[in-house]
Amino acid sequence: MKKSRTLQGIYQHPSFPSFMMLILLVIINALLQPNFFSYRSFKSNLLTFTPLVLISIAQAFVIISGAVDLSIGAAISLITVLMAAIMGDSAVSILLAIVCAFGLASLLGLFNGFFISYLGPPPLIMTFATSTIWFGIALYIMPTPGGYIPKIFYRSYKVDLFRILPVPVVVLGFAFLLCVLISKLRFYKHLYAVGGNAQAAYASGIHVLSVKIRAFLLSAVFVALSAICVVAQTATGDARSGLGYTLNSVAAAIIGGISFAGGKGSVVGAAMGGLILGLLINIIYFANITSFYQEFTKGIIIIISLAIGAIPRLKREMSQYY
Numbered sequence: 373m374k375k376s377r378t379l380q381g382i383y384q385h386p387s388f389p390s391f392m393m394l395i396l397l398v399i400i401n402a403l404l405q406p407n408f409f410s411y412r413s414f415k416s417n418l419l420t421f422t423p424l425v426l427i428s429i430a431q432a433f434v435i436i437s438g439a440v441d442l443s444i445g446a447a448i449s450l451i452t453v454l455m456a457a458i459m460g461d462s463a464v465s466i467l468l469a470i471v472c473a474f475g476l477a478s479l480l481g482l483f484n485g486f487f488i489s490y491l492g493p494p495p496l497i498m499t500f501a502t503s504t505i506w507f508g509i510a511l512y513i514m515p516t517p518g519g520y521i522p523k524i525f526y527r528s529y530k531v532d533l534f535r536i537l538p539v540p541v542v543v544l545g546f547a548f549l550l551c552v553l554i555s556k557l558r559f560y561k562h563l564y565a566v567g568g569n570a571q572a573a574y575a576s577g578i579h580v581l582s583v584k585i586r587a588f589l590l591s592a593v594f595v596a597l598s599a600i601c602v603v604a605q606t607a608t609g610d611a612r613s614g615l616g617y618t619l620n621s622v623a624a625a626i627i628g629g630i631s632f633a634g635g636k637g638s639v640v641g642a643a644m645g646g647l648i649l650g651l652l653i654n655i656i657y658f659a660n661i662t663s664f665y666q667e668f669t670k671g672i673i674i675i676i677s678l679a680i681g682a683i684p685r686l687k688r689e690m691s692q693y694y
Contacts, residue, residue, distance in 0.1 A: 388629075389629065390627055390628045390629050390641055390644045390645055390648060391644060393627070393648055393673070394644050394647055394648050394651070397648055397651040397652060397655065398651065400651075400655055401651055401654050401655060401658075404654075404655060404658040404659060405654075405658055415532075415538050415540075417650065417654065418538055418540045418541065419529070419530065419538075419540055419605060420605070420650060421540075421646065421647055421650035422540040422543060422544060422598075422601050423448075423598045423599075423601040423602045423605065423617070424598075424617065424620060424621075424624065424646040424649060424650055425544060425547075425624075425643050425646035425647060425650075426543075426544075426547060426594050426595075426597045426598035426601065426646075427444060427445075427448065427594065427595065427598040427617045427620070427621045427646070428620075428621050428624035428625060428628070428642040428643055428645055428646035429547060429551065429594045429639050429642055429643055429646075430444060430591040430592070430593075430594035430595045430598065430621065431444055431591070431621035431622055431624070431625050431642065432625045432628070432630055432637070432638075432639045432641075432642035432643075433563070433587050433590050433591045433594075433639065434495075434587055434588060434591050435567075435622075435625050435630050435631075435632060435634060435637075436563055436564060436567045436587070436630060436634060436635065436636075436637060436639075437563050437566055437567045437583065437584055437587035437634060438566060438567040438568075438570060438584075438633070438634030438635065439488060439495035439499075439584065439587070439588075439634070440495050440496055440499065440622065440632070441484065441495070441499045441588070441591060442496065442499040442500045442503050442618055442622075443480070443484060443499040443500070443502040443503035443506055443618075444499075444503075444591075444595060444614075444617060444618050444621055445503070445614040445615045445616065445617040445618030445619075445621070446502075446503040446504070446505075446506035446507040446510065446614060446615065446618070447477060447480045447481075447503075447506055447592075447595050447599070447614065448595060448598060448599045448602055448613065448614025448617055449506065449507060449510045449610070449611050449612060449613055449614035449615060450476065450480070450506045450507075450509055450510040450513075450611075450614075451473050451476055451477060451595070451596060451599035451600075451614075452510075452599050452602055452603045452606075452609050452610060452613050452614065453510045453513050453514045453519065453609045453610070453611055454469070454472055454473070454476055454513070454609075455469040455470075455472070455473055455519075455521075455599070455600070455603050455609065456514065456518065456519025456520060456521055456603065456608060456609020457513060457514065457519050457609060458472060459519070459520055459521055459522060459525065460520065460522065461522045461524075466522065466524075466525055470600060473596045473599055473600055474592075474593070474596040476596075477592040477593070477595045477596035477599070478589060478592045478593075478596075480502070480506065480592065480595075481588040481589050481591055481592030481595070482585065482588065482589060482592075483502065484498065484499055484502055484588050485584055485585035485586070485587065485588030485589060486585060488584065488588075489580075489581040489582075489584045489585050490581060503618065507611065507615070510611035511611045513611070514609050514610070514611055515611070517608045517609065517610040517611075517612075517613075518608065518609060519608060519609030521603060521604075521607045521608060521609070525603075525604060526603075526604045526605070526607040528604070529601065529604030529605065530604075540601070543597065543601065547594065547597060548643075550593070551639050551640070554590065559583065559586060562578050562583045563583060563587060564635050564636075565578055565635070566578060566580050566583045566584065566634075566635075567633075567634030567635035567636075568634065568635025568636070569635070598617070599614070602614065620646075620649055621646075623645070623649060623673075624642055624643075624645030624646040624648070624649050625637070625641075625642045625645060626645070627644075627645035627648055627649070627673055628640075628641030628642040628643070628644050628645030628646075628648075629641040629645075630642055630645075648673070652669060652673070656669070
């Protein structure tokens with residue numbers, strides 16, 4: 373009896389469909405790439421997937437709160453440009469660039485969170501507007517890719533700690549630990565309450581506006597981490613480097629089982645969604661399929677994920693009539 377209940381709980385978990393999809397894509401990748409499970413291939417994929425996984429987690433916190441952040445990619449662009457403009461060969465300049473990355477991400481998140489919470493514009497419109505502002509500033513600072521990224525910085529991203537542990541594993545491990553610690557806080561429960569029903573949350577004594585602002589600030593931490601990884605991966609400052617991450621982060625969150633209406637899903641599911649998109653891009657590349665089908669397939673997967681997420685609701689509604 374207990375075993376059947378446990379299995380039922382696993383099947384009904386919001387992240388279960390994305391987990392099965394992840395397994396399927398791993399199998400397909402392994403069939404297309406004979407060396408897919410080799411250490412070299414694993415490390416190469418990890419270097420590429422890490423920024424996407426981090427930005428998917430960042431978007432997840434915002435969507436769970438009942439909002440969405442369309443400025444998330446432009447924020448990465450602006451941060452990478454700033455880091456490339458600040459960095460030099462000295463350890464102080466590298467440390468300063470990293471601190472500025474977190475500081476700028478926090479300011480951008482605070483700006484979005486404050487205006488959305490206190491002035492009440494739709495998050496979709498507000499963050500779309502700020503995305504154009506962040507992108508415009510990034511282009512003004514660095515119209516063409518450039519700046520300076522020291523070798524010690526971008527090479528450090530590709531080394532193995534103790535010769536066995538890739539740096540991206542450490543970064544993702546830190547992100548996972550941070551998510552676990554956050555999940556233990558009262559704020560985490562408030563986040564779901566506000567995303568599920570803001571009025572009910574307010575009636576129960578939750579400071580709704582504060583929770584929404586903190587959701588954007590929390591998201592900013594992972595935006596900064598993602599931007600740092602992008603800089604280390606590309607070894608340059610580029611105002612266009614983050615633009616592809618906006619829709620991918622939203623897609624990853626939805627694929628990972630997070631409700632676009634807010635209040636449901638998990639950051640772990642969003643992280644799996646990021647991995648799914650990364651593996652999907654791999655399949656498109658190694659199967660020599662044109663880029664059109666990459667976007668087409670991504671759209672189909674999102675629709676399937678939305679349909680799967682709607683099944684429990686449809687079952688409840690049908691049970692009322694039959």
